[in-house]
Amino acid sequence: MSKTIAIFGFGPGLGMGTARRFGREGFRVAVIGRDPDKARRHADELIADGIEAAPFPADVTAAAQIEDVIARIETSFGPIDVAMHGAAGEMVNRIPSTLDVDIPSLGIPFALKLHSPILMTRALAAGMVERGDGALLFSSGASERHPLPYLSNFGIALAAQRGYLRQLEVELRGTGVYVGLLNIGVLIGGSKAERIVDEHPELVPAELEIVRMGNDELGDCYWRMYTERDTGELDVGFVD
Template sequence: MIARVEEKLGPIEVAVHAAAAGMSIRSASTREVDRSALDLPFALKVYSSIELSRALLPGMVARGSGALLFSSGASEANRQPYLANMGVALGAQRAYVRQLAAELDGTGVYVGLLAIGALIENSAVQQQVDAHPELIPAGLELPRIGNDELGARYWRMYTERDTVEVEIGF
């Protein structure tokens, strides 16, 4: 897919990796996480991050410019047992992005991670939570943010390039 896009439009300068899943893949608790509970979270957040990087980095490094922006969530940072399987995958993704950023320092290629600790308005997950509030533990209030705010944060990361990790909605 990337080769076809670049063939038609030219080199990709910026890529945003924002793979996500609905609440149906969540684990009920940390103790219930097993290997199969990690399959989809790792495919979405770790393996696809690595594949995107491997496809785009050779060209970006050769040009001495480019940016890879990744999205993450709150379950790794906030230790939310009802999302433990996602939290494990997000921790692995965070480690990968941090290591990649360190390795690419000085190449002209920026790597950043936006950790989103809120429901994104009009997203599938926000609609699921609104329709089924029992999906969220009692007493937990999740802030909501819009796509304009997310876009502005990504833009700032891309233009300022002063930190690898940025949090929003925490």
């Protein structure tokens, strides 16, 4: 019987690359995004590639909507075997300096990269543990690993996310539920961020070396993490 992957915060970069990789392995894909039209377009693109997919519009930062969308997915596709959280912020949500960090500037980063992963986990982990199988996959970025003042509010949120996931991974060992964090130190091919950077290079500090990676390659990384389950974290694209 086919398995289901639900991608929370589906985008044209990481989400699409992951969906295609798992879809080639026979997974059904639940496309979860806030914009119904975009979710439908992404699902249609996957269907055109021969992958079973459907859109499930929802705001992944809202607890009630996460619970509702999971219920809708399970009605259509059955239990969720793999959940990937790929929601990311917009360029307009960043701040220019660490000195500018205040409580309001942390609202969106924490909602996207800490609160939403916790909500997703709380909604799915118990069922996966009961079935003795499942995977919870998450994404992080360079600003948690390397000080990037112009992304400092997101770096703080990503550090909090990593702390939560490290504890979660320890507690779920031996249950059959895998927890994996992909630390992404690249500009993702096909992503909205890549398009914005190409159109407005002035948004990125001139001295910053940008490494790019195709979204299909990142999908391969998630597939390897899911199938091998030999590490709780995988780093890609970081330049020391």
